Amino acid sequence: MTGLALTRAFLSWFAEERRASPHSVEAYGRDLSDLLGFLTGHLGAEPDLAALAALRPADLRAFLAFRAAAGAGRATRARQLAAVRSFLRWVARTYSVTPKALVGITGPRPNPPVPRALTVGDAKALPDHTDITQANARLALRDRALFTLLYGCGLRIAEALALDVRDAPPAGADVALRVRGKGNKERLVPVLPAVRDALADWLAVHGGTPDAPLFIGARGGRLDPAVAQKAMRDGRRALGLPEHATPHAMRHSFATHLLAGGADLRSIQELLGHASLSTTQRYTAVDTEQLLSAWRGAHPRT
Known part of the structure; x- marks a missing residue:
């Protein structure tokens, strides 16, 4: 099963079972599209179920570094990692595989917002x-x-x-x-x-x-x-x-x-x-x- 097919199945589950808002579904779709695009170049081919199950933490760190180099801020990369986590955990539950890539992976901490004071x-x-x-x-x-x-x-x-x-x-x-x-x-x-x-x-x-x-x-x-x-x-x-x-x-x-x-x-x-x-x-x-x-x-x- 291709990564694109898995992504579509996940987004369908996310919308119907988790009752996620259309905005959240759209955002997760963009994040996972970024992941699949990166992995296609990183692995040399579009990832399938076996390739996703075999991902390592280093692969996800490389994805986050790639997104940082493309100009994605900390908050964006943290959100993208959350989408990837949800996706890979769903893949693991649905197809009985072990998400090795999630072991020990931590995302960037967003900078705390600057307090907005009055004059x-x-x-x-x-x-x-x-x-x-x-x-x-x-x-x-x-x-x-x-x-x-x-x-x-x-x-x-x-x-x-x-x-x-x-x-x-x-x-x-x-x-x-x-x-x-x-x-x-x-x-x-x-x-x-x-x-x-x-x-x-x-x-x-x-x-x-x-x-x-x-x-x-x-x-x-x-x-x-x-x-x-x-x-x-x-x-x-x-x-x-x-x-x-x-x-x-x-x-x-x-x-x-x-x-x-x-x-x-x-x-x-x-x-x-x-x-x-x-x-x-x-x-x-x-x-x-x-x-x-x-x-x-x-x-x-x-």
Whole structure:
């Protein structure tokens, strides 16, 4: 059975049995076509079932190197290897052969995306103008307190919404906020005066007991993340802010602006609750790109 026939049978199974989307089927088809084209030249003939079963890890590494030389990025090569894995495993199950090529093969790790931060002005605009999109004055104070907290303390949205009234720092007191993050790990985060003031304004109309959720919905239950995201989406559209102005972008902005202001990575790591410094180091790429952008726009020789 030829490699082309095997590919067509696999794609049919992928679409019908796995109920893959037409987009995924088309993408896998392109990836496997690239593989068969490479193997035809690599092996000297179109591969058949026996040739596919006899492939070694070195053959797949050669395919990935070939695709890299053709300009395929890490993410593309990782996706192609995933398609090849699925195909060869299907061949192994269907025709009772051993996929030797998959033993010990690892794909390229895609570069993590660079965090997309807001400008200082945009990050401040969202909490300062919640009254524009929130007709209910009480809920506008809630949104202002939440957005100010996200930007001022660098919290994840889940961390902020998990807080109770008792966790909020007393008005006027210079007390750190105790946050429980990923892995149930606690950290202390300093609270800026602007954050304390916004929280105090919200707590003045909150009306809940100390064990009540700090951020509540219109019906009194703990605020749903989707509601918070919608409030920010409405705000950014009303203010003409970029589409990446999301709750998590406020956290990115917190870290990026601290780095630009001279804070060291270790301190930012502790404030964000990152287990690894390498995660925090992503923000250096944002800072470097902003410097390059300023240079391109301002230097007389550009």
